[in-house]
Amino acid sequence: MKSSLTLEHQICFQLYTASKxxxxxxxxxxxxxxxxxxxxxxxxxxxxxxxIDLKQLGERLTLDSGTLSPLVKRLMQLDYVEKVRATDDExxxxxxxxxxxxxxxxxxxxxxxxxxGMLNIDEATYVAYMEMLIDIKARLxxxxxxxx
Amino acid sequence: MKSSLTLEHQICFQLYTASKxxxxxxxxxxxxxxxxxxxxxxxxxxxxxxxIDLKQLGERLTLDSGTLSPLVKRLMQLDYVEKVRATDDExxxxxxxxxxxxxxxxxxxxxxxxxxGMLNIDEATYVAYMEMLIDIKARLxxxxxxxx
DNA sequence: GGCAATTAAGTTGTGCACAATCTAATTATA
DNA sequence: TATAATTAGATTGTGCACAACTTAATTGCC
Numbered sequence: 001m002k003s004s005l006t007l008e009h010q011i012c013f014q015l016y017t018a019s020k021x022x023x024x025x026x027x028x029x030x031x032x033x034x035x036x037x038x039x040x041x042x043x044x045x046x047x048x049x050x051x052i053d054l055k056q057l058g059e060r061l062t063l064d065s066g067t068l069s070p071l072v073k074r075l076m077q078l079d080y081v082e083k084v085r086a087t088d089d090e091x092x093x094x095x096x097x098x099x100x101x102x103x104x105x106x107x108x109x110x111x112x113x114x115x116x117g118m119l120n121i122d123e124a125t126y127v128a129y130m131e132m133l134i135d136i137k138a139r140l141x142x143x144x145x146x147x148x
Numbered sequence: 149m150k151s152s153l154t155l156e157h158q159i160c161f162q163l164y165t166a167s168k169x170x171x172x173x174x175x176x177x178x179x180x181x182x183x184x185x186x187x188x189x190x191x192x193x194x195x196x197x198x199x200i201d202l203k204q205l206g207e208r209l210t211l212d213s214g215t216l217s218p219l220v221k222r223l224m225q226l227d228y229v230e231k232v233r234a235t236d237d238e239x240x241x242x243x244x245x246x247x248x249x250x251x252x253x254x255x256x257x258x259x260x261x262x263x264x265g266m267l268n269i270d271e272a273t274y275v276a277y278m279e280m281l282i283d284i285k286a287r288l289x290x291x292x293x294x295x296x
Numbered sequence: 297g298g299c300a301a302t303t304a305a306g307t308t309g310t311g312c313a314c315a316a317t318c319t320a321a322t323t324a325t326a
Numbered sequence: 327t328a329t330a331a332t333t334a335g336a337t338t339g340t341g342c343a344c345a346a347c348t349t350a351a352t353t354g355c356c
Contacts, residue, residue, distance in 0.1 A: 004260070005192060005195060005253070005256060006196060007189065009278075010260065011278055012174065012263065014278055015163070015167045016167050016170075016189075017209075017285060018163055018281045018284045018285050018288075019167035021289075022160050022284070022288060023160070023164070025291070026160065036311065036312080037160075038311080038312060039311095041161060041164075044153065044155045044161075048155065054334075055334060060155065061165075062165050062168060062169065063313075063314090064313080064314065064315090065337090066313075066314060066337080069335070069337080070311080070336095074311080089322070089334085090322085091321050092321095092335085093334080105153070109153060112152070112158065115160065118291045129159060129280055130159055132280050133162035133163060134162060136166045136170070136267070137162070137165060139267050139268055140166075140266075140267070143173070143266045143268065168313080175314095184341065184342080186342060186343090187341095201304085203303090203304060211342090211343075211344090212343080214308090214344060214345075214346090215344070216305090218306095218307095218341080218342085219341080237303095237304085237352070238350080239303065239304040239350070239352070240304065240351095241304080
């Protein structure tokens with residue numbers, strides 16, 4: 001197994017920089033929507049499933065309350081989302097789209113198209129890359145479960 | 149091209165979570181060395197090339213001085229590195245390993261082995277995945293250069 | 297040689313990311 | 327049915343990551 005202690009031979013380094021550079025690509029695309037990359041991910045979830053509770057949202061994004069609480073606060077200041085306490089269980093907080101938040105979806109529709117264009121990648125390659133990343137995560141989780 | 153506005157279909161999301169989860173895996177492995185993941189990357193570079201200047205270091209890691217300055221300050225507090233101003237160009241600062249920093253390399257040797265074991269991945273797949281990630285970065289840079 | 301433009305680091309401010317801790321609501325159980 | 331354990335969310339503190347700005351050294355150009 002590749003064990004040489006060299007930066008470029010570490011898969012972690014390649015993942016880390018690829019992720020950072022892709023995020024950098026999003027920045028100017030998301031700027032007109034007044035969203036950071038993480039905020040965009042939250043909006044993606046809400047456009048898919050409105051009135052989701054913070055717990056589930058955190059699980060889908062692998063983010064804990066220490067990250068989500070202030071992030072959601074900023075989305076509220078932008079008037080894109082609102083919090084409603086669940087009636088059946090007063091601990092839960094449901095996150096909902098405001099009319100502005102719902103309307104933003106239309107502008108966001110073109111984000112993936114722009115990114116694909118920038119990556120200049122064909123469908124088959126795109127799918128292969130997605131599968132690789134999903135496989136890496138599966139291996140990480142498999143280990144996590146062995147350990148738990 | 150995949151343009152559906154769904155979280156799981158975005159390559160950016162898969163990259164982002166894969167990177168985060170892999171970094172999470174490193175945390176307990178690096179804890180005994182008193183290093184965060186980013187600090188570990190800096191040490192990797194130094195073990196490869198001692199007396200590197202901050203500018204070059206930043207280029208290799210895609211990090212700017214705003215990130216590196218405080219990070220290096222913490223590595224100095226740990227007595228792993230020291231800064232020396234270059235004599236030929238007083239603007240440049242060379243980063244060097246202290247004896248402790250050099251000694252740490254031995255403990256770090258086993259880090260990639262542990263990670264490989266956790267990922268439970270064979271050499272061929274590992275190499276294929278590395279190449280995909282490098283290709284993604286190449287596409288991102290190709291776009292960057294078209295735009296510049 | 298003198299001065300504008302450039303360059304390397306550092307600083308400040310904002311926003312993640314996460315561990316650890318706290319509070320309040322709910323569930324389990326003695 | 328009290329009370330202990332668990333759960334959801336918020337808060338605090340540390341450390342990235344990066345944009346924008348500052349300072350000091352160097353280079354370019356006249």
